[in-house]
Amino acid sequence: MQTISARLLERKWLFLALIIILLILPFFISDFRTNLLGRYIAFAILVIGLDLLWGYTGVLSLGHGIFFGLGAYIMAMHLSMESMTGAVPDFMTWNGITELPWFWAIFSNAISAIIGAIMVPMIIASILSFFIFRNRIRDVYFTILTQALVLVTTTLIVSQQSFTGGTNGITGFSTIFGYSLSSPATQKGLYYISVGSLIVVFLICSILVNSRFGKTLIAIRDGENRLRFSGYDTSMFKVLIFSLSAGIAGLAGMLFVMQVGIISPTMIGIIPSIEMILWVAIGGRGTLIGPVIGAILTNSAKTFFSESYPDFWLYFLGLVFVIIVIFLPGGLMSLVDKVKRRGGKHEKKRKEGTERKETNHSAVG
Amino acid sequence: MIIQAFNGVSLGSILLLIALGLAITFGLMKVINMAHGELIMIGAYTTYVVQVIFAQYLPATMFDMYYFLAIPIAFVVAALIGMLIEFTVIRHLYGRPLDSLLATFGVGLILQQTARSIFGAPNVGVQSPGFLRGGLEVMGVTLPYIRLFIIGLVVVSFLLLAWFLYKTRNGRKIRAVMQNREMAQCLGVSSRKVDLITFAIGSGFAGIAGAALTLIGPIGPTIGTYYIVDAFMVVVVGGVGMLIGTVAGALGIGIFNTVFEYWTNASMGKVLVFALIILFLQWRPSGMFSLQSRSLD
Numbered sequence: 292m293q294t295i296s297a298r299l300l301e302r303k304w305l306f307l308a309l310i311i312i313l314l315i316l317p318f319f320i321s322d323f324r325t326n327l328l329g330r331y332i333a334f335a336i337l338v339i340g341l342d343l344l345w346g347y348t349g350v351l352s353l354g355h356g357i358f359f360g361l362g363a364y365i366m367a368m369h370l371s372m373e374s375m376t377g378a379v380p381d382f383m384t385w386n387g388i389t390e391l392p393w394f395w396a397i398f399s400n401a402i403s404a405i406i407g408a409i410m411v412p413m414i415i416a417s418i419l420s421f422f423i424f425r426n427r428i429r430d431v432y433f434t435i436l437t438q439a440l441v442l443v444t445t446t447l448i449v450s451q452q453s454f455t456g457g458t459n460g461i462t463g464f465s466t467i468f469g470y471s472l473s474s475p476a477t478q479k480g481l482y483y484i485s486v487g488s489l490i491v492v493f494l495i496c497s498i499l500v501n502s503r504f505g506k507t508l509i510a511i512r513d514g515e516n517r518l519r520f521s522g523y524d525t526s527m528f529k530v531l532i533f534s535l536s537a538g539i540a541g542l543a544g545m546l547f548v549m550q551v552g553i554i555s556p557t558m559i560g561i562i563p564s565i566e567m568i569l570w571v572a573i574g575g576r577g578t579l580i581g582p583v584i585g586a587i588l589t590n591s592a593k594t595f596f597s598e599s600y601p602d603f604w605l606y607f608l609g610l611v612f613v614i615i616v617i618f619l620p621g622g623l624m625s626l627v628d629k630v631k632r633r634g635g636k637h638e639k640k641r642k643e644g645t646e647r648k649e650t651n652h653s654a655v656g
Numbered sequence: 657m658i659i660q661a662f663n664g665v666s667l668g669s670i671l672l673l674i675a676l677g678l679a680i681t682f683g684l685m686k687v688i689n690m691a692h693g694e695l696i697m698i699g700a701y702t703t704y705v706v707q708v709i710f711a712q713y714l715p716a717t718m719f720d721m722y723y724f725l726a727i728p729i730a731f732v733v734a735a736l737i738g739m740l741i742e743f744t745v746i747r748h749l750y751g752r753p754l755d756s757l758l759a760t761f762g763v764g765l766i767l768q769q770t771a772r773s774i775f776g777a778p779n780v781g782v783q784s785p786g787f788l789r790g791g792l793e794v795m796g797v798t799l800p801y802i803r804l805f806i807i808g809l810v811v812v813s814f815l816l817l818a819w820f821l822y823k824t825r826n827g828r829k830i831r832a833v834m835q836n837r838e839m840a841q842c843l844g845v846s847s848r849k850v851d852l853i854t855f856a857i858g859s860g861f862a863g864i865a866g867a868a869l870t871l872i873g874p875i876g877p878t879i880g881t882y883y884i885v886d887a888f889m890v891v892v893v894g895g896v897g898m899l900i901g902t903v904a905g906a907l908g909i910g911i912f913n914t915v916f917e918y919w920t921n922a923s924m925g926k927v928l929v930f931a932l933i934i935l936f937l938q939w940r941p942s943g944m945f946s947l948q949s950r951s952l953d
Contacts, residue, residue, distance in 0.1 A: 351754045419934070422934055423937070425938075426941040427941060428941050431688060431753045432892050432937075434688075434754065434757065435688075435885075435888045435889070436934070436937075438885055438888070439885050439888075439889055439930055440930070442926070443926050446922075446923045446926050447923050447924075447926075447927055450921070450922065450924075451923075561881065561885070565758075565761055568758060569758070572758060602769070602773065605765050605768065605769040606766055606769050609762040609763065609764070609769070610762065610766065611762065612758055612759055612763075612765070613745055613759050613762040613763060615758075616749065616755045616758050616759040616762075617745065617748045617749070617759060
């Protein structure tokens, strides 16, 4: 028992260190880099939700780009309504639409947009997952269905050009809640709001996974049938956690679009959705802090590589996928654990660690 | 009406050709091979290369024959690359389907980028052989020869595969290993070898699918990703482990897709098909046909 709490403590320290770095970094780097970092923090929020789902519950979703996208699109709709000069945003005028459709109009209020960006993904996720999990459709099929959801939704967004901006997406925002989006002060404010959201989401989720509820999630991952035979309704747990992580993805999407100023179908499609999974895998699934670090590091590396060697990036990404899955299923966090073990004083912990890993594999299969 | 039915069957046949390989790797081996789309791309580019070689080195009268050579070559090339993937990556991941999904996605990215650096990012066109131009007149509608040829190709591929799996010694070994690995090993079947061969065959069928896709339109490095999700849906709907299910799934999705697209439009058609699949899985969670088993996974 003590070793577990000791490890938790260490992870908490790691998170604290990360937050301090994120808080003071803007004083040392340019506004442009701060804005980039802000985007990565939005991704970091997203992967916490994904980690709850995949790392703790063992359900792999390749559809989180869509929930991220729903949050982002709803906020983008609000921002472009705030910025428009006429009755409708410019791209609608080009498509011959003169009146705001109802699903735009309801988000013209800032508060309804924020609530919508989080609630709409949750509602859609819970409906979809209810119908899938209710029948005990196995995880592999669930994963394929989420991927199909991505394909269907992006096709729909592209085809409904007059309402969604089509392939170009929605862009051209000038103000947010009355503040100018181009001013460095607003951008810095958004950055700190993102860091704040990261802290809140992280704390809520770590309380969650350390509670009885969290233990149930881990039990679902490691032996769902046994849990079902003990009288738990595992489907409802999975529906709940899936919609929670979708809500977190929506929040992340909202923060993302505020800082990037554009959202388009290519940003939420099949490849970005899988990349999100990679961030979790790189950091270390089932650790919460690992994926956060994974998301920030991978995206920084991506920016660096695509600035210097754009062709090389896809090779690199592909290789990382293969290497992480085969050689380092525990991600970077398992490296941290390995280094600690070299110290030699955690004999007990090693046993525990390997045991956990083994059950992990059998659960995935 | 006839033309709708024909289009549905035609789309279904293309889906089936792509899903046949998946039915083997996913249905039998439980490996989610996301690189399947890239194996299709390899088959397509192999056809392209064969065509270029024929156009350059052989007399023009023989040009039309290239396609008959391209199909087996596409099969062999894709199967060899499939073997390589199995040997280097998938071998380590049996029993971990979600991990195999991620690793093969990485392999797919590498293959895509390789194709891009060899053949360039823009699409290339393959000239279909002369005897496939034109169409057959049936009751006032024209059925293109290309579509008919693909349907024929699918039927031949399916029969070959079914014959191989159910009538030959090696096919029996494959089914034995997939149904009960330990018992098959005890009876002297080399399961490693069987895994390698099974995966190679699944990949080879992807190669044939790629060769067929060159007849429909231009090919590019991302041609595979366009079809791969639909093909997975075919296997999910059809049921795992039974070839007949894959046929039913492919034809079902193909026909419903065409009908819905006819009623609404291309994107709404896709949405409706997706909704229909979810509803269908409420009724039959394990697909249309599935092996009955009492084991709890």
